[in-house]
Structures are given as structure tokens and as C-alpha cells.
Amino acid sequence: MSVPFLLEIGTEEIPDWMIPGALEDLRRRFLEVMPGAAVSTDATPRRLVLRAARLAEREADREELIYGPPKAAPEAAVAGFARKQGISAGQLEVRQTPRGEYYTYLKKVAGRLTRDILAGALPDIILKIYFPKTMYWTGKGGPRFIRPIRWLVALLGDEVVPFEVAGVRSGNVTCGHRRLGKARIPVTIRSYQRRLARNYVLLSAAERRARIEAGIRELGLTPAPDQALLDKLVNLTEYPTPIAGDFAPEYLALPEEVLVTVMRHHQNYFSVREAGGSLAPRFIAVMNTDSDPEGFIRQGNERVLRARFNDARFFWETDQKKSLAARVPDLAHVTFQAKLGSYLEKTRRNVALVTELGGDQDARRAAELAKCDLTTELVKEFTELQGVVGGLYARVQGEGEGVALAIYDHYKPVSMEDTIPRTPAGQLVSLADKLDTLRGCFGIGLVPTGSRDPFALRRAAQGVVKILVEGKLHIPVRRYLTGIPELEAFLEERIRYYFKDIRGFPYDEVNAVLASGWSDLVDVEERLSALHAVRPTENFEPLAASFKRIQNILKQAQFTEGGDIDAMLFEAGPETDLYEAFEQVRRETAGREYLPALEAIASLRPKVDLFFDKVLVNAPDERIRRNRLTLLHKLLKEFSTIADFSEIVTTH
Amino acid sequence: MESFQQIIFNLKQYWADRGCIIQEPYDLEVGAGTMCPETFLRVLGPKPYRVAYVQPSRRPADGRYGENPNRLYKHAQLQVILKPSPDDVIEQYLGSLEAIGIDLRKHDIKFEEDNWESPTLGAWGIGWQVMLDGLEITQFTYFQQCGGIDLDLVPAELTYGLERLTAFLQAKDSVYDIEWAPGVTYGDVRFEDELQFSLYNFEMADIETLWQLFALHEKECQRLLAGWPDAPDKKRYPLLPAYDQVLKCSNLFNTLDSRGAISVTERVGVIARVRKLAVGVAQAWVEQQQ
Secondary structure (H helix, E strand, O other): OEEEEEEEEEEOOOOHHHHHHHHHHHHHHHHHHOOOOOEEEEEEOOEEEEEEEEEEOEOOOEEEEEEEEEOOOOHHHHHHHHHHHOOOHHHOEEEEEOOEEEEEEEEEEOOOEHHHHHHHHHHHHHHOOOOOOOEEOOOOOOOEEOOOEEEEEEEEOOEEOOOEEOOEEEEOEEOOOOOOOOOOEEOOOOOHHHHHHHOOOOOOHHHHHHHHHHHHHHHOOOEOOOHHHHHHHHOOOOOOEEEEEEOOHHHHHOOHHHHHHHHHHHOOOEEEEOOOOOEEEEEEEEEOOOOOOOOHHHHHHHHHHHHHHHHHHHHHHHHOOOOHHHHHHHHHHOEEEOOOEEHHHHHHHHHHHHHHOOOOHHHHHHHHHOOHHHHOHHHHHOHHHOOHHHHHHHHHOOOOHHHHHHHHHOOOOOOOOOOOOOOHHHHHHHHHHHHHHHHHHHHOOOOOEOOEOOOOHHHHHHHHHHHHHHOOOOOEHHHHHOOOHHHHHHHHHHHHHHHHHHOOOOHHHHHHHHHOOOOEHHHHHHHHHHHHHHOOOOOHHHHHHHHHHHHHHHHHOOOOOOOOOOHHHOOOOHHHHHHHHHHHHHHHHOOOOHHHHHHHHHOOHHHHHHHHHHOOOOOOOHHHHHHHHHHHHHHHHHOOOOOOHHHOOOOO | OOOHHHHHHHHHHHHHHOOOEEOOOOOOOOOOHHHOHHHHOOOOOOOOEEEEEEEEEEOHHHOOOOOOOOOOOEEEEEEEEEEOOOOOHHHHHHHHHHHOOOOHHHOOEEEEEOOOEEHHHOEEEEEEEEEEOOEEEEEEEEEEEEOOEEOOOOOEEEEEEHHHHHHHHHOOOOHHHOEEEOOEEHHHHHHHHHHHHHHHHHHHOOHHHHHHHHHHHHHHHHHHHHHOOOOOOHHHOOHHHHHHHHHHHHHHHHHHHHOOOOOHHHHHHHHHHHHHHHHHHHHHHHHHHO
């Protein structure tokens, strides 16, 4: 017999962003106890739910072999063992073991009831679900969870799985929407989801998402696409319904960035576009209820937004009383990092670095003003707009579009998905800012460890890589790492990640190219593209395998560099052929682009193969042996400047 | 339409009916109702307690000379402490909103993650900001630590922003337009207060004097704390007056901050000085209560 299972952990409102991770962890922990079960999970802010389709009602019976005393043991010991097992000595069986003959008992163990297993395991499964931050609520030393647990539903078939967590006993009673539903709703596994829906709880995230999307369509508005906001609202509501609101068009005089940030980040509203693409004086809010018949909710949201916009306008106007340029000295009072000084000092370093990197007048001016918006009211209120606000202010203060754009973009890219700054000046300012942060922090030992990266150095390094490659900036970046080995390794790690995980190059190709050295990342990209293009050609992988062989031979021979090839020592045939081909390819590839060069190198393959086939490297004559090793060494060295082929993982 | 004061009466009555004693505001400057001894010290130790009070809260940096319709130098908080927190605390809280005339079936309530923390008090908790139709009306916190001490019983702390709540209920765009009592606006009662304190805090407070006052109060607190370990009669030892000195320091710090007298670098250090006093008092207080 198999039975379905339902677990609902009823809680107070769980932070939306923690829900997906918690469900994944719940599923994993459950499967540890019920391996192979067909499990599905769901959640709303007030419940984490796990359902399993068909669990066996009990474990299979099994047999357990228990060893007693050796055959030679006194009778009393044998009788004692039998008594302990609850049987007579006659029922024992003597078995041969590696250590001799022993009395044994083959015990039949009845499989435990699934209900009992679950009753024992669920408290632990529940309390061990991982959350980034937990609390206790029943008193010091009490259990910890993300928020207080208020009810538990645990049903196996028609029966309650009995257990207790934090003083809450499991049962068959769930709870509806806080205001639209009933507080106590008895359920069965079959009726569970339907009864919740009747009590204004849409259990399925997909269903809530669909309801939001359909509701928006019904409003006839086109919101700015925003998957992250949609995800958030789906996990912030049990019964979501979108409504539209308006704001006075006069606020459109404020920069769109400010308006959108207020709506999106402070109020969780979707902003709305006109048909022409400009921002409309409207917004979409998503309620956690079914309707707004009297318009109270719309009016309330409109009033809140109006107040927020008024604040923003007040800050904007106040900030204009002092130009960015006049704020530079104020940066002396804003700490960048205790040991690395103020933002004024950082600004000076950034300007010097931009100059060193070849930045033009716009780039240098932008670097000088880039951090000044940290002293403005608007950025103090909307910190996520730093940079953007500086760019907007620079524009209205007549700094010129090149400067304004460079300031505006200088925190970009803020993620791997984000684009790099639009202009060369912006790219250099961003690059200098990030390099300075990396050099400074690594210089004083602030190196990220594990998940601890308070200065977001990983993101900075990733930005450096992305800007250099995608901005096609031929900058020998290694030269700007001030010779700190940890920083070089750190950046190499990010370069590897970028080409492998973002750009999708195979890991061995990335390894091969980086093993030949790196500094100008545009050059790295070109070498990598060429290698990737030549990889599928017929000759390449076998040649790569040969290169690896060469490397092994040299290593085994403990070959040390020195001395030139003595062509007179070569025998006619494969050896001379390889040498001549090597010389020819060397001449051909000098100064050529990477792809033709790699193709030419790959064409060496038949000669290399034949060489290994016919020629004995370890010739008895030491001079000949050394000459052959030198040929192989030169071959390897000469043709490993684009990529180290021995890093290529071959199937042969 | 309920007046500002009527809303306060209703909330106090609601919580009094649920076993809270109704306290009066603390008579020193504080930045939040949490800082009053009725919260900061009472949440410590194993004794259950329920209290509600309105606390005028001063935040010098938030002053706007009475010109901004939403920001105030001094606003009123209704502070409710339920120690330990009852299982149905959220339902009780929602009931309090209905008690002041909010029909929750016609409004949108959301609980959005917001964990409260006060570095100066060594205190933090887990909770939400409660959003009513997109407006934050309450901070809801399960206290976890206070004065750096894990709490024996976990209290629920509800902090209602009374001006906001009233502006919402009265549908007013400016806090100065809300009706305090029939025929009397909030502006009539409080405008001068906002104007003059903004002027003082931002422009006229004498920085040198404030630093001296800070040092004096800090010293007085340190003196009292130094006497605690060897105090002959611990039950009678004046820890409450020591805590008053902490509150003085905290308000002076806020005023200096709004005056622009504290650089970001110094800030951390000054906060640490106040926290040290707060933690010292909290630890002594726990011992005294045993």
C-alpha cells in the first residue's frame, strides 16, 4: 500500500527572497529520510509546503545477523546471549566466520511504519532548514527558525503524523488568508489546495504569478518588464491583485531614474510606459487582497508616492545649491576605508590612474567629480542611485555630455548581466575606480574569504575583466596590479570565470590560453577564439596529445634548457623532416594572426607523429639524444605562446 | 474622522484591554520609544511585562524647519511591549488597526522583512515593517538582544508612527494639516517646535558646548558604573540614573551629527562610546534584578 503525504509549516511572514532556498533545502532534507520519494514543494509567505505522492506505508521487513559468543564459550554465556535475544539456546545457529565458529541469531526485523519514521524525523527536518538569519521566540535557548511557527499540518493518507515543534503540535488544521479567509480550516490531502484557494490562499507560485500577469493585462497597461519585482511580489502575497494608480504629470520633470527608483525599490510598483516609450504618470501596485472596491488602496498608494516624490524634489532642489565641483573638498569628510583614507584621497588616486591609463580630458574631469554625489541629499536618501545622480547633476550643471555620461556609468557593470559603461571615458573611470579599490584593499590585506567580501572585490574584479574585454581596451592590466601576487591570482580567477562561465569557452581551452600568460585581456580573447576555432579541426587534438607527450618526455629526461639545435646531427627521414617543417612553420607564423598561425602549427601533426613513430629520442649517443630533446623543447616553447596545448584535454 | 488624540486614546484603550499598563512618556530626550527604560531595561531579565506608551521621539537630523510635509524633528511613537510575545500577537496587532477605524477587508496589509538594529544600544531584533496601502505604519520587532545580552523572554515590540497613521486615516498630504483635536491642527500645536529646533540643531547649537556636555554625561555614567562592582547594597544602587546619562549622550550625539560635527570616521567611534555605556548599564541591571 502506498499513501500520499502532506506537510505544511505554518509561520508568520517569511522574507520573500528566502522562500525558494528554504523549499529546496526542505526537499533535500526530506529526501534524505525518504529516498526516492516523488516530492513537490510550494510556499506562500505564511507556509512552506511539501507533498509526496506515494510513500510506502511501512519500510520493507529485513533480517539482521547478530553474533553471539564463540562456539567454545561456556554454556552459561551461550544461554545468556539467547536470553538477551528473547529466544532459547536451541534456536541459535553456529556459523563459520573468519575468526572461527560463532553462535549467531538471524533476527527478523519488521519494517518501521512510515508514520513513525516521519514523526521522528520531521521536527529535525523542519528546524534544520537553512535560512540566512534566524530568530528564537519561545525563550532563550529555544528552537530557531526564520519566523515563529504557528501551526503544522502533517498528514500521511488520512492520518495525522504526530509530532511537536516549538510547542506546536501537528494536526490537520490549516489557516487561510489573514483577512479574507478562515483562521482554522480542517483539511485532507485531497481537499487541501482547494480549501486554501477558497480561503484566498493561492498555494502555487505559478498561479499567483499568472494572476498578477492577467490582472495587469486587464488593466490595459504596459509595465516595464521586471522579472525580479514579479518574483518578489509572488512571494510577498497569498492572493495578489494588481491595481493601477496615477501621479501628477508635474513630477515627470524629475529625472526618470529617480521616479523609477522610488516606484520600484521603495514601493514595489511597476512603472508604466506610454506607447512612445516615455514614462507615463501611472504605476501598478500589487495588493495582497482580492479587490479595492472603494478605491481606498489606490488612493493610499497614490498619496504615499506623492510624498516620496515630494521628498525627492526637495532633495533635488536643495542639492542644486552647491555644484559637484564645489563638493570635491567635502569628500575629505567621507571615509572610503579607515586605512585607505577619505574619498578625496581616493578621488586623487583615481584621477592619477585614469591619466596613466590614457584617459582624455573628459575622463579626468569625470574621475575628479565622480564621487561628489556621495555628499548630496538625494544619494543619502537613494543610495542605489550613486553615480547616476552625479551624472544627472553634472549634466544640468553644464559639465558636458562626455563628463556626465562617464560619471553616470562609472559603477557599471554592477553585475555580470549588466552592460559596461557606454563611452571610453566612462570605461576608464570605472576601470580606474575598481583597480584602485582592488589595489588598495589587497595592499592592506583586505582579501575576500569564502562568502565574506565586504568591499565587493569580486564584483570589482569581475567588472575590470568585463570592461577590458568588452570595451576592447588593449591595456596590459597585469602592470597595474602593483605586483601583488594574491591580486594577480584573484584577477586570474575572475578572468577564468568570465571566459568559462559567462562566455562559455571550454575550461581546458581557457586553461591553455592563460597558461601561456596574460595581461592584455583583448589579446587573451583573441587567442582563445582562435584556439576554439582550430580545436575541431582534424589535426589539432592529436597534436595537442603529442605536445603533452613532449612535455612528459622532457620532464622525464630532466631536460634543462641550453644549447642550440645542431642540424648536422639529424638523421635523414622523419627527424630532418620534422626539423624542416618546424623551421618553416616558425617562419610562416611569425607575426601572423592567431588562427592561421594555429592552423599552421596543427599542420605539423603528421610530421610529429612520424617522428615519434620512427625516431628513438633516448638515443644511446648523448649528443644525439640531447639534440633531439632540444628540438622537442624548441617546438614546445615556440608554439606555446598562443596557448599551452598540453592543457587541452584530449579524447585520444 | 478620528482626531490625532482620539486615535491615541483608542490605541491606549485597546492595549490596556489586553493587559498593558499605560505608561506616560519618559521625561528625557530620546530618539525612539525603544530607548526608554520601560523598553530598554524592562525587556531584560525573566519577568513578564506588558506596557504601552506614547513617546515623543527626537531625531535632530530629520528636522526640516517645518517646511517638509512628511518629515519631523520630533514625532510621536506609540510603543507597545508584550513580553513574552503571545502566539496571536499579529492578530492582536491587526485588531488594534481595526480599533482605530481601519477596515482591513478594504485595505492592503503586507509584512515586509525589516530587521531592526540599534548599534548605540547593542540591541537588535527580527521583524517587519508593516505596510498599509503602501505606507509603512508600524515597525514590528521580536527583540533578540538588548545591551548585548540575549533576552530570556522574547518580547514583541510594536512601534506605531502616529503622525503617519493619522495622516493616512484623515487623508492628509501634510502632517501639519492633520487634526490634533477638533478645530486644532498639528501645525497649530507643533510648528514652532519644528522651526526653532531645526534652526538650533542645524545652525546654532554650539559644537564645543555639546562635546563638553557629551563628555560630562559620559563621565558621570562611567563613574556610576565604576562603583557598581563593589557597591555594598546592590539593590539600592542608582543604575536608572546611570542610564539617564546614556540617554543624554545619545541625544547629544544625534544633535552633533545633525550639526555636521561628526565625520564619518569619528562616527563609529562615538557610537561605540555610547554603546559601551548602554551595555554596561544593561549588564549591571540584569545582575541587580536577580
